[in-house]
Structures are given as structure tokens and as C-alpha cells.
Amino acid sequence: IPTHQGRVTVVLFVLEMEWVLSTGQDKNFTWHCSESGTQLGLYRTTAWVSGLQFDVETRHAFVGDYSGQVTILKLELDSCSLVTTFKGHTGNVTALCWDPVQRVLFSGSADHSIIMWDIGGGKGTAIELQGHNEKVQGLCYAPHTRQLISCSSDGGIVIWNMDVTRQETPEWLDSDSCQKCEQPFFWNFKQMWDSKKIGLRQHHCRKCGQAVCGKCSAKRSTIPLMGFEFEVRVCDSCHESITDEDRAPTATFHDSKHSIVYMHYEPTMGWLLTSGADKVVKLWDMTPVVS
Structure with missing residues (x-):
């Protein structure tokens, strides 16, 4: 699908809608019909996008960009509307993770921090999580145990217990x-x-x-x-x-021993896949810590 004038940064396939969402360094956010390839809409972002999530129930797209801003868009079959924008990071957004049950969005950033945004509660609450010494590279969520998994470029993997009452x-x-x-x-x-x-x-x-x-x-x-x-x-x-x-910790810390650039969590098996700048792919059994 010839859509972008610059490098494609994120691609997301929405099976339920038969949509393909994509973003590029040309600051274009588009969505296409996966069957026909027809472009359904286009939105210009303020900076090139580095994180993308989609909620099927509400048709909301969550877009994180290099300015540190997160934008929420409401997608329709042939148009979109801006819902809101919010910014809490001093560095660019590097990863997004959406929990459709609790209706919470997690954003990771180059400023080493993670922010939990209360989208569904309507309170505008933003909870910071500080547990990395380098750029956050990936976020995954285990909904059955309410644990957030984050990784950073220094090889750190942190398991956050989100089933606690946190303070803003x-x-x-x-x-x-x-x-x-x-x-x-x-x-x-x-x-x-x-x-x-x-x-x-x-x-x-x-x-x-x-x-x-x-x-x-x-x-x-x-x-x-x-x-x-x-x-x-x-x-x-x-x-x-x-x-x-x-002072009781709410997170556990683990060393992957390679600089992580990408991660993916499979909740059914409890497996975590990480790939590193060292060109090594590692498969982790997370059941001892994500349980």
C-alpha cells in the first residue's frame, strides 16, 4: 500500500475492523481497508509517530510521537476526529501499551520514565513509574495478573505490580x-x-x-x-x-544482559521475546515472576 513519503515507523493490524493502521516519518497517520487496500483516512501529526495502540470497542487510536505528546483520535470509516492530547514526558514517546479492561494507557519514553494515564476514569490522573536508568524500549501488559512489563536499552526488565493503589x-x-x-x-x-x-x-x-x-x-x-x-x-x-x-517495593528488576530494542509478551504461555542491538533474540519464561 503506497502511503508514506518517509520511513514507516509503526504498523498495526486490527483484525476485528479489517483495518491496517500505519504511521511514518512524514508525520502521516493513515488507516486502510486490509481487504481492498483502500485508504479510509489520513491525519497529520505534530511529530513523527513512535508509538501506536488501538481500542476496538471505542475505535480510539492512541498515538505517541517524538515531541513527547500522546494524541487520542476517534476513527470512523472515512474520517477521524481529535479527542484530546496530553503531554507528560520530557523526551520522545518510545512505547505505548493499552489495557482495555481497566481503560488505562501506559506510555514509555526516552526520559527513562513510564506514565500510566487513567483514560476510562475521566479523572485525568497520571501516575509516574520510575524504574529505568535508560530509554524505555518496550511495554507489555499481563491483564490476568495486572502486571506491567517494561524494558530499556540498558537491558533492564522491570515487572510492575499494578494491582495496588498508587499515588499521583x-x-x-x-x-x-x-x-x-x-x-x-x-x-x-x-x-x-x-x-x-x-x-x-x-x-x-x-x-x-x-x-x-x-x-x-x-x-x-x-x-x-x-x-x-x-x-x-x-x-x-x-x-x-x-x-x-x-518503602516496600512494588516492582522486581531483572537483567536481560543485552540492549533491548524490541519486546513481545505472550500471556497464554507466559513467554517474553526480546531482541537486542547485539542481533540476539532471547525467549524468556516469565511464569515465575508474572503470576
């Missing part, structure tokens, strides 16, 4: 001085002059979002229910409020 990360607050000790930050010239104090560098507590100085946020902690499986900066009061139970 707070927005970072703005302030001209530390919201704990009230010492001025380095751009607050007036307060520095009045108090005869040197301005400090601004940081943020990952748990409460307050703007704090380094002295008031010298401690680190994991906050798994907020998606922070690695230790992050927290203010002194938040550090005291985090219990050992709060």
Missing part, C-alpha cells in the same frame, strides 16, 4: 525562598540583601512537591506507591513520615 506525583511548587527554612534562593536578590544571606539553590521534594534548599532535603528515600523505585530527594518532614511499609 505532586506538581512542583514555585517559591522565591525555601518553604521549610525560608532562606532565599539565589535569584531572590531583595531577600538576600535584606537578610544579608547568600542565596541557595532550589530543589523539590518528590513527595510533597515543595521548593526546598539542599539542607532541608538532604535525605533520600524510595516511594514505590508514587512510582519511585529508586531513592529520590525528599524533605526532612516527608522523610520522617515514610514508613518501612511505604
